[in-house]
Amino acid sequence: MSAPAIKAVLGPTNTGKTHLAIERMCAHSSGAIGFPLRLLAREVYDRVVAIKGEKAVALITGEERIEPKDARYFLCTAEAMPHDGGGHAFVAVDEVQLAADRERGHIFTDRLLNARGREETMLLGSATAAPVIRSLIPHVEMTERPRFSTLTHAGAKKLSRLPKRSAVVGFSSDQVYSIAEMLRRHRGGAAVVMGALSPETRNRQVELFQNGEVDYIVATDAIGMGLNLDVTHVAFASLAKFDGVKRRRLMPAEMAQIAGRAGRHHRDGSFGALIGAGGQDAEFTEEEIYAIEEHRFQPITKLFWREPEPRFDSVGVVIEDLSAGPGERELAPAPEAIDLAVLRKLADQPFARAIRGPANVRRFWEVCSLPDFRASGVDTHARFVTRLWQDLRQGYIGADYVAARIAELDTVRGDIAILQGRIAAIRSWAYICQRPDWVLARDEMAARARAVEARLSDALHMRLTERFVNRRTSVLMKHLGNDPALLPISLEDDGTLLVEDQAIGKLEGFRFSIDPHAAAGDRKMLLSAGEKALPRILAAQAEKLRENGLAGITLDNGRVMWGSQEIARLEHPVDPAEPRLKPARELDRLPDGAREAFVDALTAKVREWLAPLEPLRKLQLASKSEDATSWARALLLNLLDGHGIVTREHAGLENLPKEARPYLRKVGVVFGALDIFAPALLKPAPRIAMKQAGIDSRPIDEAMRSVVPASSPLPAGYRPAGEQLVRVDIAEKLFKQAHEARAKGPAAKGGNEKRGRGAPFMLDTALAVSTGLTPDSIRRLLGAAGFRFVEGKPLAEGAFGPALPDRWRWLPQRAGARAGARAGTGPGARRGDGERRTQGKPRHAKGGAKGKPQGKGRGPKQGANTKPNEPRPENAFAALKDMLS
Numbered sequence: 001m002s003a004p005a006i007k008a009v010l011g012p013t014n015t016g017k018t019h020l021a022i023e024r025m026c027a028h029s030s031g032a033i034g035f036p037l038r039l040l041a042r043e044v045y046d047r048v049v050a051i052k053g054e055k056a057v058a059l060i061t062g063e064e065r066i067e068p069k070d071a072r073y074f075l076c077t078a079e080a081m082p083h084d085g086g087g088h089a090f091v092a093v094d095e096v097q098l099a100a101d102r103e104r105g106h107i108f109t110d111r112l113l114n115a116r117g118r119e120e121t122m123l124l125g126s127a128t129a130a131p132v133i134r135s136l137i138p139h140v141e142m143t144e145r146p147r148f149s150t151l152t153h154a155g156a157k158k159l160s161r162l163p164k165r166s167a168v169v170g171f172s173s174d175q176v177y178s179i180a181e182m183l184r185r186h187r188g189g190a191a192v193v194m195g196a197l198s199p200e201t202r203n204r205q206v207e208l209f210q211n212g213e214v215d216y217i218v219a220t221d222a223i224g225m226g227l228n229l230d231v232t233h234v235a236f237a238s239l240a241k242f243d244g245v246k247r248r249r250l251m252p253a254e255m256a257q258i259a260g261r262a263g264r265h266h267r268d269g270s271f272g273a274l275i276g277a278g279g280q281d282a283e284f285t286e287e288e289i290y291a292i293e294e295h296r297f298q299p300i301t302k303l304f305w306r307e308p309e310p311r312f313d314s315v316g317v318v319i320e321d322l323s324a325g326p327g328e329r330e331l332a333p334a335p336e337a338i339d340l341a342v343l344r345k346l347a348d349q350p351f352a353r354a355i356r357g358p359a360n361v362r363r364f365w366e367v368c369s370l371p372d373f374r375a376s377g378v379d380t381h382a383r384f385v386t387r388l389w390q391d392l393r394q395g396y397i398g399a400d401y402v403a404a405r406i407a408e409l410d411t412v413r414g415d416i417a418i419l420q421g422r423i424a425a426i427r428s429w430a431y432i433c434q435r436p437d438w439v440l441a442r443d444e445m446a447a448r449a450r451a452v453e454a455r456l457s458d459a460l461h462m463r464l465t466e467r468f469v470n471r472r473t474s475v476l477m478k479h480l481g482n483d484p485a486l487l488p489i490s491l492e493d494d495g496t497l498l499v500e501d502q503a504i505g506k507l508e509g510f511r512f513s514i515d516p517h518a519a520a521g522d523r524k525m526l527l528s529a530g531e532k533a534l535p536r537i538l539a540a541q542a543e544k545l546r547e548n549g550l551a552g553i554t555l556d557n558g559r560v561m562w563g564s565q566e567i568a569r570l571e572h573p574v575d576p577a578e579p580r581l582k583p584a585r586e587l588d589r590l591p592d593g594a595r596e597a598f599v600d601a602l603t604a605k606v607r608e609w610l611a612p613l614e615p616l617r618k619l620q621l622a623s624k625s626e627d628a629t630s631w632a633r634a635l636l637l638n639l640l641d642g643h644g645i646v647t648r649e650h651a652g653l654e655n656l657p658k659e660a661r662p663y664l665r666k667v668g669v670v671f672g673a674l675d676i677f678a679p680a681l682l683k684p685a686p687r688i689a690m691k692q693a694g695i696d697s698r699p700i701d702e703a704m705r706s707v708v709p710a711s712s713p714l715p716a717g718y719r720p721a722g723e724q725l726v727r728v729d730i731a732e733k734l735f736k737q738a739h740e741a742r743a744k745g746p747a748a749k750g751g752n753e754k755r756g757r758g759a760p761f762m763l764d765t766a767l768a769v770s771t772g773l774t775p776d777s778i779r780r781l782l783g784a785a786g787f788r789f790v791e792g793k794p795l796a797e798g799a800f801g802p803a804l805p806d807r808w809r810w811l812p813q814r815a816g817a818r819a820g821a822r823a824g825t826g827p828g829a830r831r832g833d834g835e836r837r838t839q840g841k842p843r844h845a846k847g848g849a850k851g852k853p854q855g856k857g858r859g860p861k862q863g864a865n866t867k868p869n870e871p872r873p874e875n876a877f878a879a880l881k882d883m884l885s
Helices: 017-026 039-053 096-100 105-114 127-136 173-187 201-211 254-258 286-294 315-323 338-347 351-354 358-367 378-392 399-409 416-434 442-468 473-477 518-548 585-589 593-608 611-625 632-642 660-667 684-693 728-743 746-749 767-770 774-785 872-885
Strands: 005-010 033-037 056-058 073-077 090-093 121-127 141-142 151-153 164-169 189-193 216-219 235-236 240-242 247-249 269-275 301-304 331-333 489-491 496-499 504-510 513-514 551-555 558-562 567-568 581-583 645-647 674-677 706-708 716-723 724-727 787-790 807-810
Touching: 005 017, 005 127, 017 039, 017 090, 017 121, 033 039, 039 056, 039 073, 039 201, 073 551, 073 774, 090 105, 090 247, 096 105, 096 127, 105 127, 127 141, 141 558, 151 286, 173 189, 173 216, 173 442, 189 442, 201 216, 201 442, 247 581, 254 286, 254 551, 269 496, 315 338, 315 358, 315 378, 338 358, 338 585, 351 378, 416 442, 416 504, 489 518, 489 746, 504 746, 518 585, 518 593, 551 593, 551 684, 567 585, 567 593, 581 585, 581 593, 585 593, 593 611, 593 684, 611 632, 611 684, 632 645, 632 660, 632 674, 716 728, 716 774, 724 728, 724 774, 728 746, 728 767, 728 774, 774 787
Parallel strands: 005 121, 005 141, 033 073, 033 090, 056 073, 090 121, 151 269, 164 216, 164 235, 189 216, 235 269, 301 331
Antiparallel strands: 240 247, 489 496, 496 504, 504 513, 551 558, 558 567, 567 581, 645 674, 706 724, 716 724, 787 807
16 A cells, blocks of 8 residues: 655745645545634635535634534644644645744644645645755655746835735734825725734725725735735835844745735736835845745755654653754754743742643643733733633633633723734633633633624724725725716715715705815815716706705895805896896806706796885886986985885985876875885885895895884884884874874864964874774874874863863974984974974964063954953863963
8 A cells, every 4th residue: 555645735826736735625535724824724714615515614723613523624723733634534734834933833844744644645835845845755746836927026116106906014013004094094095914813804804905995905924824815016014024033134935925925816916115114124135036036045944843742741841852852954943932931931830849640731731832812921921821720720610700701801992902902812712712621611602702702803893994994085096087977976865975885075055065074185085076076966956956946945135045055146236027146156067058057947936036026126117217307216216225115304305396296106106294105015025025135134024014013123114103113104094094184173174274283183093003003102103293192181170071082283393304203202202303392481372472471452362252361261271281281
C-alpha cells in the first residue's frame, strides 16, 4: 500500500490555491483545512456549507464551535486543528510560510510536520517556503502555480488621487482610523477591516465594499491572509510594523502577500505607497518593486518550532519541554509566546506547588494557553488566568457565574474602542465556554456568548459605519458624472430630496436648501447634485400645482406665497385687470416652457383674487379720463392715495367747482359730511383684496362690520367714535339723519337760518343704537360733525308736567378750523369741537353790543302775550338753560 500523497501547492496570491484545496476536500469523504485567521475559516465555511449543507460542515475556532453531529468537513484555525489531522481523508494547511512567524510560527510548523490526511495532504503557501518544505518532507510533491493576473507598481499617490476600489493598508488602529476618517470626508467613506474584529463585523464591513456602497477599504495586514476582495489597487500607508519585539520594515515577501490582494482572477492589479498618511517609510525601493512584480523573494531557511506535546509530569517539566530546542537544522527555537510567559510567571506562585498529577498539570497548561484576546500583556493576562484557575480547581465554573460575566458585557453603549474592548472580553469567555470540561451548561453558555458577540459586532459595525462612511457622499460620488436626467433623485412628501436613500437637502416650495447637518466639505457636492436634478423636480412640482388649481398658494401683502416661501411679487402700481408679477429667482430654475406656463397660471390666479378691486380700477381710469377736470382729477388722486377714503379737509374741496361733482358722483364718489369715499370699496371683498395686494397695509376688519371696538392703528374704512369705531358710510347715514332732523326742527320752520344753527332739535338715535353704537359713542361721533348734545334737565322740585327731552344743536366750526374731531374727543371736550368760543360768558341779545348794557325795550323779541322785558313763564326754564349753556 502506497503512502498518502503530500502535495505542496505554492505560489503568490491570486493563484487559486485555496479554491483548489476546497475542491479537493469536497471530492473526499471527509476533510479538514487549517487557516491562519478565523475570518478566513468562516469565509470558507460559508462556501463549503453552500456545497455540502450545514449538517456536513463544522467550524471550529478558539471562540466558536459549530459542530453538527454528522459533520465530515472541518474548517478550523491552525490552533484549533487536530495535531495529527484527526483521521480525515483530506487535510490541508493554508499559508504554511507562517511557520517562520515569531509569534505563531511553531503552530504552523507542527501542522506542517504532523497534520496528515489518510488519503491526501495539501500544504498551501508562498513559494518562499519551498526549500525548507522539501528539506523537511523529502517525498513531497511540489507544485508552483503562477499568478492569474499581473501586479504592477503604480507609484506613490495622495489619498485624494487613489483610484476607486482601492485598499489602504496600515499597521496600527490609529493609522487605520485616521485614514478612514480622511476617506469619509473626501471620498464618501471606507470599510474598515482589522484582525480584532469579530467575524460578523468583518463580514458586514467587507459587504459594504463588495456591494459598492463604498469604494475604499482600510485594513491592517490581516487583509493579506486570504480575504478575497474586488480590489484593483493596494496602497501602503506604511512599510514598517511592530512585530512584538521591535518596529521593523516589512520583508518583500510580506509586502507581496499584502499587495497581492490587488487584482482578481484575470484582472490586473497595482500597488503603491500612500503619500501624506504619516508613514515616513512608505516608499518602495527599486529592489522591492522588482521582487514584488516578479515574485522573486529570499527563501525561508528556518521555521520556528516548539514541542507540540510536552510531558505533563509537573509544571517544571512542561516548561522544560516547551523551552527545549529542535533536533533539525531547518528548525529554530520559537520565541517565548505569551502562553509560556504566563506559565513561567504563575509557576512561581504558591498555588502552583499544589498542582500535582499529569491531568492537573495538563489542565493548568490549557488554562495558561488561553489567548490574550484583549492584548493586555503578560501581567494583566496572568491575573485573569489565575482567577480562572482558582474557579476551575473545583472542577467546573458555575453557569450562574459565567452568565453573570457574559451579562456584564451585554451592552452596546460606548464608542468604537469600548465596543472593541467588550468584544475582546467576550471572545475570552467564548473561548472558555467552548472547552468541554470547563463550564457547566457549556452549550447554553457558548450560545449566550455568541449572541452577545453578535450584538456587540452589530453595534461596532454601526459605529464604524457612522464614523467612517458618509453614505450620502459615497452615493453622490458614483452619480455626479452621469447625465443629470439619470441622477436617481426623488422627492418625499415632506419635501426631502433623496439620492437613492440618502437625504441631500429639502425643497420648500421652489427653494432648495442643503441638509443643515451636512459637513462643510460636503455642501458643494450636495448643492451640485441638487442643482442637476432641480429643473426636472421643479417642473413636476409646478405642473402638479397647476393641475390642482394652485391650491396652497396665497396672496399676502403683495407677495404670492406658497407656504412660507415667496414665489412672486406684485409690482406697483397694480392694475387689478392686468396685474404685473415679478417671479422669484427660484423660478428661474424651471425650464423655459414650464416657467412661462406656471407664471401665466399665477397671473390668472392673482387676477381672480383682485377682481373685487374693480371699483378702485374705475377710479384709476376716471382720474386719467379726458372728461375729468384738473380739480376733479386732483380729488380722485387724493381719493386713490387714501385707498377709497379721504377726509374733507384733505380732499381739496375748496377748489372743486360744483359743476365737477356730478362727474365724480357718476364714478362712485360720495361727498359726506366729514369724508369723501367710494362706498363700493367699503365692502369686505375689496378691503381684503387691497390688503392682499399690498395696496393698503392698514389693519382691516374682514367682515367690515358697521361698528367695531376702538383699536390702534385705525383700521381702514373706519372713523373714531369714543371707545368705538364706525364705518364711514354708516357714519354718513347718521350725519344725514341728524341734518334731516335739524331741517324739520323749530328753527327751520321759523326760517331764520342763522338762528337755526344753534337751535335745539330732537333726534331719534334708534338707527345709531341699532348699529351697535353706545350713547357716548353717538355723542362723540355727532360731535365730530358739529352736533352738540343738550341733555334734558329734570323738573324742579314741586313742578308738574313732562320733563324736557334730550336735544341737539348744530354748532359747526368756523371757517378755517379743523373739521371733525380726533379719536376720543367730542362736543365740549375741546374748544372748536362744536362749542362757541364764548363758552363760560353770558350770551347777549341780538343787536346788543358785546360787554355793553342794552337799552330799555331792547331785550329779546317777545311773544304776543308777553309783556315787554318779561320772559314768558313757560319759556323761563328754557331761557335759563340756554343762557347757562
